[in-house]
Each structure stands twice: as C-alpha cells, then as structure tokens.
Amino acid sequence: MTNILLLFLSMDKIFLRFVSFFYPVLEKTGVDTEQLHEILRIKLIMDDRRPKALFTARRNAKATTQSPWLMNFFTLLMGLLMGFLLFINDTPYIGQALYFTVFMVMMALTLISDFTTVLIDTRDQFILLPRPVNDRTIAMSRILHISIYVLRLALLQGLPALVIVGFVDGIFAIPILLIQLLEATFLTIFIVNIIYLLMMKSVSPQRFKDIISYFQIGFSVLIFAAYYLFPRLIGASFLDKVNLLSHWWAYLLPPVWIAALNELLIHSSRSTPLTGLLAIIGITLPVAGLWFMAKVLAPGFNRRLAIIATSDGNSSTPNQVKKEGKFSLTDKISNLVAADPVENAGFRITWKLAARTREFKMKVYPAFAYVPIYFLYFALNAKGNNMADKWDKLQSGHTYVFIIYLSTIIMSAILMNVSMSEKYKSAWVYYALPIGEPGKILSGMYKAIVTLYFFPYCLVLSIGIVLIWGPQAINDIILAFLVSLIYGILMALFMVKGLPFSKPVITKQGGGKMLTSMMILILIAGLGFGHYFLMKWELVIWIAILPALLINWIMFRHYKKQTWENIELSDDF
Amino acid sequence: MSETPLIQIRNLSKSYGSKLVLKNISLDILPGQVIGYIGPNGAGKSTTVKILTGLIPDFEGEVIIDGMSMADNPQEIKKLIGYVPENAEIYDVLTPMEYLDFIGKLYGMEEAMLQDRAKKLLAAFGLAANKDDRMDTFSKGMKQKVLLISGIIHNPKIIILDEPLSGLDANAVIMIKELILRLSKEGKTIFYCSHMMDVVEKVSDRILLINKGEIIADGTFESLKQNHSDTLERIFSKLTGREDSTTETDAIIHAFE
Numbered sequence: 030m031t032n033i034l035l036l037f038l039s040m041d042k043i044f045l046r047f048v049s050f051f052y053p054v055l056e057k058t059g060v061d062t063e064q065l066h067e068i069l070r071i072k073l074i075m076d077d078r079r080p081k082a083l084f085t086a087r088r089n090a091k092a093t094t095q096s097p098w099l100m101n102f103f104t105l106l107m108g109l110l111m112g113f114l115l116f117i118n119d120t121p122y123i124g125q126a127l128y129f130t131v132f133m134v135m136m137a138l139t140l141i142s143d144f145t146t147v148l149i150d151t152r153d154q155f156i157l158l159p160r161p162v163n164d165r166t167i168a169m170s171r172i173l174h175i176s177i178y179v180l181r182l183a184l185l186q187g188l189p190a191l192v193i194v195g196f197v198d199g200i201f202a203i204p205i206l207l208i209q210l211l212e213a214t215f216l217t218i219f220i221v222n223i224i225y226l227l228m229m230k231s232v233s234p235q236r237f238k239d240i241i242s243y244f245q246i247g248f249s250v251l252i253f254a255a256y257y258l259f260p261r262l263i264g265a266s267f268l269d270k271v272n273l274l275s276h277w278w279a280y281l282l283p284p285v286w287i288a289a290l291n292e293l294l295i296h297s298s299r300s301t302p303l304t305g306l307l308a309i310i311g312i313t314l315p316v317a318g319l320w321f322m323a324k325v326l327a328p329g330f331n332r333r334l335a336i337i338a339t340s341d342g343n344s345s346t347p348n349q350v351k352k353e354g355k356f357s358l359t360d361k362i363s364n365l366v367a368a369d370p371v372e373n374a375g376f377r378i379t380w381k382l383a384a385r386t387r388e389f390k391m392k393v394y395p396a397f398a399y400v401p402i403y404f405l406y407f408a409l410n411a412k413g414n415n416m417a418d419k420w421d422k423l424q425s426g427h428t429y430v431f432i433i434y435l436s437t438i439i440m441s442a443i444l445m446n447v448s449m450s451e452k453y454k455s456a457w458v459y460y461a462l463p464i465g466e467p468g469k470i471l472s473g474m475y476k477a478i479v480t481l482y483f484f485p486y487c488l489v490l491s492i493g494i495v496l497i498w499g500p501q502a503i504n505d506i507i508l509a510f511l512v513s514l515i516y517g518i519l520m521a522l523f524m525v526k527g528l529p530f531s532k533p534v535i536t537k538q539g540g541g542k543m544l545t546s547m548m549i550l551i552l553i554a555g556l557g558f559g560h561y562f563l564m565k566w567e568l569v570i571w572i573a574i575l576p577a578l579l580i581n582w583i584m585f586r587h588y589k590k591q592t593w594e595n596i597e598l599s600d601d602f
Numbered sequence: 603m604s605e606t607p608l609i610q611i612r613n614l615s616k617s618y619g620s621k622l623v624l625k626n627i628s629l630d631i632l633p634g635q636v637i638g639y640i641g642p643n644g645a646g647k648s649t650t651v652k653i654l655t656g657l658i659p660d661f662e663g664e665v666i667i668d669g670m671s672m673a674d675n676p677q678e679i680k681k682l683i684g685y686v687p688e689n690a691e692i693y694d695v696l697t698p699m700e701y702l703d704f705i706g707k708l709y710g711m712e713e714a715m716l717q718d719r720a721k722k723l724l725a726a727f728g729l730a731a732n733k734d735d736r737m738d739t740f741s742k743g744m745k746q747k748v749l750l751i752s753g754i755i756h757n758p759k760i761i762i763l764d765e766p767l768s769g770l771d772a773n774a775v776i777m778i779k780e781l782i783l784r785l786s787k788e789g790k791t792i793f794y795c796s797h798m799m800d801v802v803e804k805v806s807d808r809i810l811l812i813n814k815g816e817i818i819a820d821g822t823f824e825s826l827k828q829n830h831s832d833t834l835e836r837i838f839s840k841l842t843g844r845e846d847s848t849t850e851t852d853a854i855i856h857a858f859e
Contacts, residue, residue, distance in 0.1 A: 074700070078695040152693060158657050
C-alpha cells in the first residue's frame with residue numbers, strides 16, 4: 030500500500046514524462062515545449078503546496094502545513110468509502126449506478142471548488158503574459174494542466190473501487206471498471222464545462238466567485254454527510270430491493286449508462302438488449318462530449334476566462350452593495366434589538382461582516398447542514414427492522430429536543446469564528462476609538478448572532494418538529510432554545526475573548542480552553558438530559574422556562590459589562 | 603541624442619466598449635531615456651503600460667519597439683522588456699529561487715547562468731538569507747524586491763516600472779532611485795509610472811503627463827517648470843484641472859456647520 034502511495038506522490042513526474050512524449054508533435058503546432066514544460070512543472074508544484082478547499086473548511090488550523098500526502102490519503106479514503114457501494118451487486122445496476130453517481134458528483138464538486146482558483150488564476154495575467162510566451166503555449170499548458178489534475182484525481186479516487194470490483198465481480202471486471210471510470214471522468218468534465226459556461230454567461234465575475242464559494246460549502250457538507258451516512262446506507266436493506274429500471278427516469282441518468290457496461294459484460298445472464306444500448310450510449314456520449322467541448326465550447330471558454338481574469342485585475346465594476354440609504358430590514362431589527370449606539374454598532378458590524386466575509390461563511394455555513402445530518406445519522410442508527418419501523422419509533426419518541434440541542438453546534442461554530450478574520454488588522458478602530466464599555470460591542474455581536482442566525486434556524490427546525498411531533502413539542506422547544514442560549518453566553522464569556530473579526534485566524538487552542546469548553550459542553554449535556562427526563566411532565570417544562578429566562582437575563586447583563594481587561598487583544602498589529 | 607527612437611507610438615487609441623480610454627496618442631522614446639509617466643487615476647496610464655507590455659493585444663494605431671511592430675511580433679518585443687507590475691502579483695507559494703528560475707526559463711535563459719544571476723541579484727537586494735523560503739511569509743517590501751529582480755533578470759533593454767516603490771523602506775527607495783539612474787547610464791530605457799511626484803521629479807529625464815486619455819504635457823522637469831509652476835505636484839494639479847482645491851476644502855469645512 031505504501032508503495033502505491035509513493036507512486037502517487039511521484040505521479041506528477043510520471044505525468045510530465047508522459048506528456049513529454051508528445052512534445053515533438055506539439056512543437057509542430059507552434060508550442061514552445063521548453064516553456065510548456067516549465068509552466069506545467071511550476072503549476073504542479075503550486076498545486077501541491079496550495080491548501081485545498083476540501084479540508085480547510087473543517088481543519089483550518091492545519092491548512093497552511095497540509096501535505097499533498099495527506100490530501101491523497103483522504104481522496105483514497107473517500108474512494109474506499111464510495112467503493113463499498115459496489116458490494117451491492119445482487120440487483121442489476123443499483124450498486125454500480127450509485128457508485129458512479131457519487132463518483133461523478135464528488136469529482137464535479139472537487140473540480141469546481143478546488144480547481145476554479147487554478148483556472149482563473151488572475152496572477153497569470155501579470156506573470157505569464159508579459160513574458161515572451163505565445164498564446165498557443167499558454168492554452169496548451171492550461172489544457173494539459175487540467176488533464177493531469179483530473180486524471181490524477183480520477184485514478185486516486187477510483188483505485189479502491191478497482192480492487193473492490195475484483196473481489197465482487199471477478200478479475201475481468203477490473204479493466205472494465207477502468208474504462209467505466211474514464212467514461213465517468215470525461216462525462217463529468219463535460220458537465221462541469223457546461224456548468225461553467227452557464228454561470229459565466231449569466232453572472233458577473235464577482236458573483237461567479239461567490240457562487241464558487243457556495244459550491245465549496247456544499248462540498249464540505251457532502252463530504253461530512255458521506256462519512257456519516259454511507260456506511261449506514263450500505264447496511265440498510267431497502268436498497269437491495271429497489272428495482273431501478275422499473276422507473277422510466279432511471280434511463281436518463283448518466284451513471285446508469287455507465288453501469289450498463291458492467292451489466293452487459295459481467296452479468297450477461299440478466300442483461301437485455303436495452304442494456305447493450307445503454308452501454309453503447311455510455312461509451313459514445315463521453316467521447317462525443319469531449320469532441321463537442323474541444324470544437325465548440327473550448328474557444329469561447331478561454332475567452333470568457335480571460336474576461337473574468339482581466340475584469341478582476343482592474344476593478345472597474347464596483348461591487349455594488351444593496352441599495353444604500355433606504356433602511357433595510359436588518360437595520361430596523363438592529364435598532365429594535367440593540368438600541369444603544371455602541372451596541373448597535375457591534376450588532377451591525379457583526380451582521381454585515383459575517384454576511385460578506387467569504388472565509389467566515391465557508392467555515393460556519395456547513396454547520397447549518399451538520400445538524401440534520403447528525404440527526405439522520407442517529408435516526409438511521411436507531412433500532413428497527415426497516416425504514417418504516419425506524420420512522421415509527423422516531424415519531425413516538427421524544428428525541429426531537431436533541432435536534433434543538435444539536436443546533437448549539439451552529440452557535441459554537443459561529444462564536445468560534447466570529448472573532449477571527451484574515452483582515453483582523455482593520456479592527457484597530459476598536460482600540461483607537463474611545464470605547465468605554467467594550468462589553469456593549471460584544472453584547473451587540475451576541476444579539477446579532479442570535480437574532481440573525483440562531484433564532485431563524487431554530488424557528489425553521491421548530492416548524493419541522495411541530496409538523497412531525499405535534500404541538501405538544503412547543504414547550505420543549507422553548508426550553509431547549511433557552512438552554513442553548515445559556516450555552517451560547519457561556520461560550521461567549523469563556524471561549525470568545527475577542528471583538529468581532531479582530532483576531533488572526535491561526536490561533537491554537539490552549540489546553541485550558543479545551544478544558545473550559547469541555548466543562549461547558551458537559552454542563553449543557555447535563556441540562557439537556559435533565560430536560561429529556563422531565564419531558565413526561567408537560568407542566569414542569571413550562572415552569573422550567575421561567576428560571577431559564579431569568580438565568581439568560583442575568584448572564585447577559587453580566588456579559589454586557591465586560592471590560593477591556595476581559596478582552597484579549599491581538600498582540601501583533 | 604539624435605538616434606532613432608526605441609519606442610514609437612503612432613495614433614494609439616483604445617476603447618472599452620464605448621468608453622475611449624486612450625485618444626490618439628503619439629510618442630517617440632529614445633534609448634537611455636528615463637520617462638516619468640504620471641496622471642490622475644483613470645487617465646489611461648495603466649492601459650498604456652498594458653499595451654506596451656503586450657498584455658492588451660487589441661488596440662488601434664501602431665506601437666513599434668526596436669523596429670518591430672507590436673501587432674506582428676509581440677513575442678520578440680516581450681523579450682526586450684522587463685515589467686514590474688503595480689499589483690504585486692506573484693506565485694507566492696514558491697521560493698524566490700524557484701520563481702526566478704521559472705521566469706528566467708520562460709525567457710529561454712540557460713540554467714547555470716540563470717541560477718548564478720538570480721543568486722547575485724537576490725544577495726544584492728538583501729534577500730540572500732531568504733532565497734529558499736516560500737514567499738507567502740514575505741513582507742510586501744520583500745515580495746516587491748523579488749518582483750523587481752524578476753523584471754530585470756533577463757537584462758532587458760526596456761524596463762517598465764509601475765509604482766515600483768510600494769512597500770519598500772526608505773533605504774530600499776534610495777537604492778532603487780540610484781539603480782534607475784545607473785541603469786539609464788548603461789543605456790537602458792526606463793518607463794516609470796508613479797503617483798509619487800517627488801520621486802518622478804528626481805529620476806526622470808522627461809515627464810509625460812496624461813489626462814483623460816491624452817498627453818497634455820511632455821518635456822523635462824525644467825521646461826515644465828518654466829511654463830507652469832515650480833513643483834511637479836503643482837504642475838500636476840494645475841494641468842489636470844484641479845486648481846480649485848480651495849472650494850473642495852471649503853465644502854469639507856462647511857459640512858461641520
């Protein structure tokens with residue numbers, strides 16, 4: 030296994046060597062191969078050193094020191110998890126079609142979220158273009174760079190499946206799967222290309238980059254979901270009984286076409302003429318897609334990319350902020366909730382920076398999806414013979430309070446990130462201005478987090494809960510919400526000792542902080558379980574709401590009185 | 603100096619959509635000249651520079667450098683030019699040596715000579731100790747120095763500097779100013795864009811002032827002084843129509859009332 034990993038590490042060199050076989054041909058078309066080689070070599074080095082979006086969202090502390098080795102390992106692991114889907118091979122198509130669906134989605138998202146920065150590297154404009162490098166060389170280097178990247182990804186991601194399919198379907202399935210992987214890869218590239226073109230046609234470059242970051246958020250959620258839910262799904266018996274081909278729409282899904290090749294050649298006993306037709310589509314379509322891309326899409330694609338790159342360089346189009354002057358809804362809310370001018374300033378700055386800072390969104394927004402995923406995970410883990418049984422158990426139980434308690438994940442995700450920013454130096458204003466009670470900024474910040482993120486989120490969850498479990502859940506929801514708020518203030522008091530967006534991102538957590546964090550978590554877990562046991566008595570819950578309110582009020586008053594001594598200043602300005 | 607001009611610009615126009623950024627500019631620049639190119643924001647300065655460096659290939663008019671036309675022979679022209687862009691774009695995950703090696707090879711330089719020259723230049727700029735560190739940890743001034751080196755590593759005839767002093771400390775600024783004068787004595791032609799009037803005043807043999815896409819002043823600092831005002835700053839504001847700064851300051855003061 031280690032040998033294989035080493036092989037993948039030196040894969041770039043192998044690819045470069047491989048590409049160099051074509052140099053004589055390329056030279057005839059006007060490409061300067063020496064320059065091409067240099068550009069490719071340097072781009073591959075940079076790829077390895079670039080922190081990947083994939084894991085920075087969750088493991089941001091280590092982002093700068095990530096080794097390509099680790100990245101490859103995670104891709105392999107992901108490929109392995111996906112590969113387990115292939116064990117479902119009793120029913121036609123299901124296992125393979127699922128596998129290729131996941132394979133293609135993963136690949137598309139990796140391409141979009143990780144590779145876009147490479148595609149639209151605005152620096153190329155100023156570093157490569159002034160040098161004596163002709164257009165053909167640059168275009169060729171871009172195409173080859175993308176190909177190398179994609180093939181490396183496809184091989185790495187598909188490697189575990191190649192081994193697994195050997196066990197499942199026999200040795201002959203391996204070369205077939207290799208062909209299928211290539212089909213899936215080319216088809217994915219084609220689809221991604223079309224997504225790009227559509228996005229470039231309809232949105233401005235700035236919006237384009239924003240959309241990409243949403244893709245990245247979606248991606249990290251997907252990874253998270255995959256790690257938690259895949260093993261459960263494979264165990265779930267209902268998948269075995271699905272007859273995919275009884276639904277007409279199944280024939281329209283590209284993964285089904287790809288899976289058809291395996292059906293046709295390995296399980297020929299159960300294949301029909303239709304299988305053969307699908308398999309032929311599976312082979313011809315990616316090829317046709319590639320041809321279409323090279324002939325029709327590629328020229329316009331490069332031109333549009335250049336436009337994006339240049340329009341970014343000389344920022345001639347100002348990033349327009351929604352209609353200024355007119356009072357917006359959030360401004361009205363802020364005046365209502367935080368009337369004090371200093372508190373109001375804290376409220377608004379937190380809200381606006383949070384909504385517009387890409388890194389903050391990247392780290393916090395995935396947490397919004399973690400809650401339902403966790404819940405689904407627990408639900409799937411529940412005892413029960415089939416899905417309906419599990420569902421019945423779930424509905425008759427009282428587990429719903431845990432959904433609200435799980436939402437504290439969001440609270441801590443926001444609080445842990447809200448004081449950090451890459452542009453933390455702009456926070457000098459807090460220290461330069463005569464602010465007597467910095468606690469007011471903090472309380473404004475906390476109010477902003479609760480009113481604009483936590484409360485709406487809980488509201489949506491509550492509606493869902495009431496729909497499923499009925500209105501007797503309302504008192505529990507209120508209590509759970511209040512206890513979560515207590516957790517939030519405790520976190521804010523002990524863990525977040527900085528003003529909004531005022532500290533550099535790389536802060537290693539001290540052991541003491543870890544301990545405090547654990548203590549808070551244990552306390553809240555205790556309260557949560559206490560709540561769970563008291564749930565039988567509806568009235569008790571209603572009464573418990575009162576002390577919870579009181580505690581919130583007292584703690585919040587205390588929080589508001591934080592002085593400069595309680596706030597950690599960032600030392601390097 | 604009665605040589606043939608090294609850079610000839612004839613009736614150069616450039617428009618973005620319906621907006622005309624450069625209006626029929628014509629210029630001759632002789633070898634060895636240090637041109638100070640100044641103008642307010644949005645006047646067309648960086649567009650001129652981008653055309654001269656081949657970043658913008660489509661324009662109207664003619665740009666001839668060392669007898670070659672930019673439209674026909676951009677690659678040969680690019681070999682003659684060293685460009686230090688304004689916005690400090692650099693592949694900062696590389697080390698200075700890796701970066702310079704890359705850039706030098708794009709110019710087709712030999713490895714041994716390139717390595718040797720890169721080391722010498724890095725040492726001369728005080729970066730010998732950092733030559734194998736990744737640049738993402740560098741300060742703005744250090745990156746700027748690497749950019750400057752990458753602009754001169756292939757010993758170009760023409761050097762185009764766009765705000766080259768940004769982020770540099772006082773000592774480095776003095777060094778660069780001297781360097782510009784020395785390079786021009788070596789026969790290099792230097793095209794220097796900046797907003798820092800005092801530096802332009804000192805280093806340039808000839809000052810070009812561009813406003814709204816047209817060159818509105820062209821001459822030595824001495825000749826501009828005679829016709830207009832005594833410092834370059836005043837000449838600048840007078841010619842770009844911003845003499846009435848008192849009304850602006852008046853408006854600011856009145857805002858407090």
